[in-house]
Amino acid sequence: MTEPLLTTEDLVVTYGRGRRAHQVLHGVSVCVAPGETLGLVGESGSGKTTLARAALGLAPVSAGRILFRGEDIAHVGPRDRRRLARDIQVVFQDPYTSLNPAMTIRDILTEPLVAQGVPGDKARSRVLELLDRVAMPANSLDRYSREFSGGQRQRIAIARALALDPTFVVCDEPVSALDLSTQRRVLDLLIEIQERTSVAYLFISHDLAVVRHVSHRVAVMLRGEIVEIGPSAQVTEHPQHPYTQRLWAANLVADPDEQERRRQVRAQLNQIAADAATLSERTTP
Amino acid sequence: MTHELEAPGEQVVIARKSVWRRLLHNPLSAAAIVYLAIVVLVAVFQSWIAPFPPERVVPTLTNVSPFGSEYFLGGDRAGRDILSRIIAGTRGGVLSGIIMASVALSIGIVFGLIAGYFGKVFDNVANWVFSVLLAAPGIIILLALYTLVDVSMPVAMAVLGVIASPGVFYLVRTLTLNVRNELYVDAARVAGLSNVRIVGRHVLLAIKGPIIILAAFLCGGAISASAGLEFIGLGNPAEPSWGSILNDAFANLFIAPWQLIWPGLALGLTMAALVLLGNGLRDAIEGSFIKPSLRTWRAEVTGLAGAAAVVRTLGVRGASKAQAGSPETSHLLQIEWLQVGYPNGGKLNPVVDDVSLTVDKGEIVGLVGESGSGKTQTVFAAMGLLPDNAVVAAGSVRLDGAELLGLPDDEFAQVRGSRLAYIPQEPMSNLDPAFTVGSQLMEGIRAQSSTSRAEAKRLALAMLARVGIVDPARTFKSYPHEISGGMAQRVLIAGAVMGKPHLLFADEPTTALDVTVQAEVLDLLRDLQREYGMGLLLVTHNLGVVAAVCDRVVVMRLGQVVEQGTVREVFSHPRHEYTKMLLDSVLDHTEARSPLTEEGGPSDD
Known part of the structure; x- marks a missing residue:
């Protein structure tokens, strides 16, 4: 692999202080290459969103490093953060709260441009270009986000993330609030944009099927640690770690026969786990 | 309710009604706005409007009754025209309201935003200071000020504004705390916006509604407070004001009690208008559904979907017996030709349209659809738990062969x-x-x-x-x-x-x-x-x-x-x-994406 774009080294994130301190990430090391999608799966509380927020500068890093093109960005100040905003962007899970309800789409899309000092007329033409790129009509500009459906709002959020031509975009469960058919279209839009602009994604989801569709590699998180990482097909089809195996067996598929097979695998896995538990009980006096 | 159709660029058009239009649509707040606009105009152009100079004394017209002389609303105890004096007093009242509200709002908003957004030490200190301010006896401070130094009415109102600022501070702080963790604020941070810009644009815009409402109530409070101060003689005696006119009338209580009516009316109407405007703003900004009376609702449902729909929608005792003659069914649950809609501009906007389905004993039936497909509304109709403004226009829902639609609430609750x-x-x-x-x-x-x-x-x-x-x-x-x-x-x-x-x-x-x-x-x-x-x-x-x-x-x-x-x-x-x-x-059977090429580097296409 070439020089990675973003690397975390033994990243530790702790919320709170003193007796109330709560460590969420216990030394996480991952890397994302330019133009690559790293999928991140795990259940709620596994720390996947915290990892993403740390990369965005929204979570307190208490140890370890986050390298972006070799520069440690774990503790950068506001000035450097503003410079990094050109490269690192985000699409959040909930398209209903990630767009300010009191602002028009034009204001929402212009804002990151203006914050970076892009002159007015350039910003205006850029905004039209962005809308076109996410397949939204140009007459959406003077409307408010509440006038759009979930899928359309997520397109607008993607357009905002792309405004500054970033090289790295964090996608935090970008399709889990969307309807099935919309979900597919938004995912394909993300892939198409990646193929065109070579942007790298850190793509977070709890859904294995979604992750494998967009990710080149997949990392599995459990209780603040990466338990398995590898090529998409390998992790999602031949999982090695027992937790990933359970995740695979629990993932619902729209096929009654396959579902029945996975139910049996799940029962077997539970049996193995139960056996292991009794065994350890017997061996430890 | 919005739903995305096949075309990705599909527009979902929602009638956008501005706050102004909604405000004017409400007769009470429209009246309040008209009244307040008149008050402000009077305050600005008072010298042209007033029939006489407020200090003109005509001894023969002392305590003259209203509607009988050139003094339309009567004369006061010094022989001055009450109408002219009330008109002249408007300016003081409006000014007091504006001064106090703007002082309270500026202090409360600035400190509330900073405390709520940044938190930490500033929040602790600000909380402490405003708690002290809240506990301080406002009127006593003001009276002490009057005794120590010569205070003009604007300064007194500014002091009152400071005393009233904790109310604004706590409101703004709480609202800001709620907004601070919204995703769009995070997105603004990631976009590299400065904190001042985030607070000024995102936070302030999002919380403006409750602040505007509070401002209307603050103005009302300020006008009554200034009138109170003038009434006890703390105003400028050279300038007529509603409070001092009230005071003059009060001194005349046993000679001409009607003199109390005019300043009282001016004060009362202004305060009522501000309170009504505040309430109207609340309804317009926060959007409230006002439940119609049962009779209106019945008439509306009948008009929209016929008399039978009233029974289905509202429930009538004995309805189940009346329909018991319907054919027996072997299904556990049988929903037939169910139609549910919501009134919208005189028409029924259907969300469930001729839905029929059955569930047998021991059977699991999946009801699948995307958002806006009406699946939840169908189930809620079958449980008798639709919102108050829903209309069950047609159809039947039978459980074990007995009709559920039309059951009165208590009987339905028993079934549930x-x-x-x-x-x-x-x-x-x-x-x-x-x-x-x-x-x-x-x-x-x-x-x-x-x-x-x-x-x-x-x-x-x-x-x-x-x-x-x-x-x-x-x-x-x-x-x-x-x-x-x-x-x-x-x-x-x-x-x-x-x-x-x-x-x-x-x-x-x-x-x-x-x-x-x-x-x-x-x-x-x-x-x-x-x-x-x-x-x-x-x-x-x-x-x-x-x-x-x-x-x-x-x-x-x-x-x-x-x-x-x-x-x-x-x-x-x-x-x-x-x-x-x-x-x-469904993505289950799609190929997993293969890793980037071994040599690294993304492909160029």
């Missing part, structure tokens, strides 16, 4: 408790945080049958164990925030199944849960359904859930059923285009 049960989507928000899990379960048991407390507790513990909770006694004593989402859903399932219902409705019962927990909860639902022989209608958008547990599936789109059949049949040979499109959107 015993023969029907419901498992909601968000387990946490469906448990009351103030009570323990155990007490909520026992309440359900004891509402349905006259069980003793001890017996109810035994039943609840047994049921908790049955739904797979490892330590039932501990969960029984826990409060909802002490258990996980998966456990909360098991508790709700326990509560729903406890009364051995014939039919169970589950609305996206596993959507909020983690993948591994979801699979376990679905297994549990299936096991319980088999054990009790219940019928289960499962609403979901997830085709995987349908494949996992359902026997039959009903596909809905835009309020209509497009296809139904056994799960295997529909999934392997979908007939309707929409079902095909849904199944094609």
Whole structure:
């Protein structure tokens, strides 16, 4: 692999202080290459969103490093953060709260441009270009986000993330609030944009099927640690770690026969786990 | 309700009504606005409007009665025209309101925003200072000021503004705290916006509504406070004001009591207008649904969907008996030609349109559709739990052959408790945080049958164990925030199944849960359904859930059923285009994306 774009080294994130301190990430090391999608799966509380927020500068890093093109960005100040905003962007899970309800789409899309000092007329033409790129009509500009459906709002959020031509975009469960058919279209839009602009994604989801569709590699998180990482097909089809195996067996598929097979695998896995538990009980006096 | 159709660029047009238009639409606030506009105009152009200079004294017109002389509203005890004096006093009143409100708002907003957004030390100090200010006796401070130094009315109002600022501060601080963690604020931070810009644009814009409302009430308070101060003689005696006119009239109480009416009226109307405007603003900004009276609602439903719809929508005693003659059915639940809609601009906007489906005993039926398909509305109609403004225009819902639509509320409640049960989507928000899990379960048991407390507790513990909770006694004593989402859903399932219902409705019962927990909860639902022989209608958008547990599936789109059949049949040979499109959107069988090329570097295309 070439020089990675973003690397975390033994990243530790702790919320709170003193007796109330709560460590969420216990030394996480991952890397994302330019133009690559790293999928991140795990259940709620596994720390996947915290990892993403740390990369965005929204979570307190208490140890370890986050390298972006070799520069440690774990503790950068506001000035450097503003410079990094050109490269690192985000699409959040909930398209209903990630767009300010009191602002028009034009204001929402212009804002990151203006914050970076892009002159007015350039910003205006850029905004039209962005809308076109996410397949939204140009007459959406003077409307408010509440006038759009979930899928359309997520397109607008993607357009905002792309405004500054970033090289790295964090996608935090970008399709889990969307309807099935919309979900597919938004995912394909993300892939198409990646193929065109070579942007790298850190793509977070709890859904294995979604992750494998967009990710080149997949990392599995459990209780603040990466338990398995590898090529998409390998992790999602031949999982090695027992937790990933359970995740695979629990993932619902729209096929009654396959579902029945996975139910049996799940029962077997539970049996193995139960056996292991009794065994350890017997061996430890 | 918005829904995305096939075309990605599809516009969803919602009539956009500005706050202004909604405000003017409300007759009370429109009247208040007109009145206040007149007051302000009078304040500005008073010298042109007033018939006489306010200080003109005509001794012969002392205490002259109203409507009888050139002094239209009568003369006061010094022979001055009361109307001219009230007009002259308008300026002072309006100014006091503006000064006090703007001082209170500027202090409260600035400090509230900083304290709420940045928190930490500033928040602690500001909290402390404003608490002291809140505890300080305002009027006494003001009176002390008057005794020590010569205070003019504007300065006094500014001091009052400072004293009133804690109210604004605490409101703004709380609102800011709520907005601070919104995703769009995070997005603004990631976009590299400065804090000043984030606070000024995102936070202030989002919380402006309640502040505007508070400003209207503050103005009212300020006008009454200034009148009070002038009434006790603390104003400028050279300038007429509503408070001093009131004071003059008060001195004349036994000679010409009617003199009290005019300044009283001016004050009362102005304050009432500001309060009405505040209330109108609240309704316009926050949007409130005003429930019509039963009679209006009945007439509206009749107009929209006919007299029969009134029975279905509102429920009438004996309705079930009247319709008992309908043909017997062997189905456990039979929904036929159900139509549900919401009134919109004199027409009925249908959300459920001619829906028919059945659930048999011991059968699991999946009701599938995307948002806006009407699947939840169908289930809510069958449970008699539609919102107040919904109209059940047509159709029938029969449980064990007996008609449910048209049952009065109390009879429907009885059916819900015993023969029907419901498992909601968000387990946490469906448990009351103030009570323990155990007490909520026992309440359900004891509402349905006259069980003793001890017996109810035994039943609840047994049921908790049955739904797979490892330590039932501990969960029984826990409060909802002490258990996980998966456990909360098991508790709700326990509560729903406890009364051995014939039919169970589950609305996206596993959507909020983690993948591994979801699979376990679905297994549990299936096991319980088999054990009790219940019928289960499962609403979901997830085709995987349908494949996992359902026997039959009903596909809905835009309020209509497009296809139904056994799960295997529909999934392997979908007939309707929409079902095909849904199944094609499933990602289960797509190729996993292969890693970037071994040499590294993204491909150029």
